[in-house]
Amino acid sequence: MNLDRVFENNKAWIKGKLEVQDDYFEELGKGQNPELLYIGCSDSRVTAEELMGAQLGEVFVHRNIANMVISIDLNVMSVVNYAVDHLKVNHIVVCGHYACGGVKAAMQSADLGILNPWLRNIRDVYRIHRNELNQIADEEKKYDRLVELNVKEQCVNLIKTAAVQKAYRDRGLKVHGWVFDVHTGKLIDLKIDFEKYLHDIMEIYHLD
Ligand SMILES: [Zn+2]
Numbered sequence: 001m002n003l004d005r006v007f008e009n010n011k012a013w014i015k016g017k018l019e020v021q022d023d024y025f026e027e028l029g030k031g032q033n034p035e036l037l038y039i040g041c042s043d044s045r046v047t048a049e050e051l052m053g054a055q056l057g058e059v060f061v062h063r064n065i066a067n068m069v070i071s072i073d074l075n076v077m078s079v080v081n082y083a084v085d086h087l088k089v090n091h092i093v094v095c096g097h098y099a100c101g102g103v104k105a106a107m108q109s110a111d112l113g114i115l116n117p118w119l120r121n122i123r124d125v126y127r128i129h130r131n132e133l134n135q136i137a138d139e140e141k142k143y144d145r146l147v148e149l150n151v152k153e154q155c156v157n158l159i160k161t162a163a164v165q166k167a168y169r170d171r172g173l174k175v176h177g178w179v180f181d182v183h184t185g186k187l188i189d190l191k192i193d194f195e196k197y198l199h200d201i202m203e204i205y206h207l208d
Contacts, residue, residue, distance in 0.1 A: 033087070034087055036093060037087075038062070039092065039158075041067045043100065048063070060087055062079040065102040067096050067154060080161060084173065091173070091176060093176045095151070095180055097182055100147050103143065125146065125149055152190065159175055159194070
């Protein structure tokens with residue numbers, strides 16, 4: 001990528017937008033009203049809007065290494081609370097992806113410095129599901145499955161929050177788990193049974 005071209009690209013992009021709609025930026029400047037919060041990986045191959053075909057203003061986005069929802073991470077928790085309580089999104093998606101470097105790193109035992117406490121949360125996902133994972137002999141399949149289980153556990157972490165539980169009760173907000181297959185470009189809905197998890201979790205984490 002040639003950084004000198006960035007501003008030229010930007011000019012061309014503005015021109016393209018104005019050709020389709022001459023008040024595009026006036027409208028954009030009025031504010032946002034996204035329906036969806038997307039929590040994905042920082043990986044350069046999984047840009048939220050592009051893989052969904054979404055336009056500016058349609059998706060509120062948070063990305064970090066391995067799409068984690070960690071209760072003591074002020075960053076992700078601020079995003080969730082702002083999106084749910086103020087922007088009033090009705091859907092939250094956790095989107096993982098196959099060939100995720102963060103998940104791969106968590107599968108290996110190595111000292112990665114500041115990344116250790118972050119990756120430990122993925123290692124905890126492995127520990128919770130080790131009976132299933134240890135039965136998978138093929139390392140690639142095990143890796144793919146850990147990506148999926150990590151998405152599931154991050155959805156569970158969302159459902160533990162008061163903001164999500166209240167928004168479900170008040171307006172039927174839903175949490176979805178997806179995986180992007182970088183080998184085919186396909187977006188896969190893991191069809192997480194949100195209501196079942198909510199019901200199970202509320203026995204322990206009921207917050208209102
Ligand atoms: Zn990743």
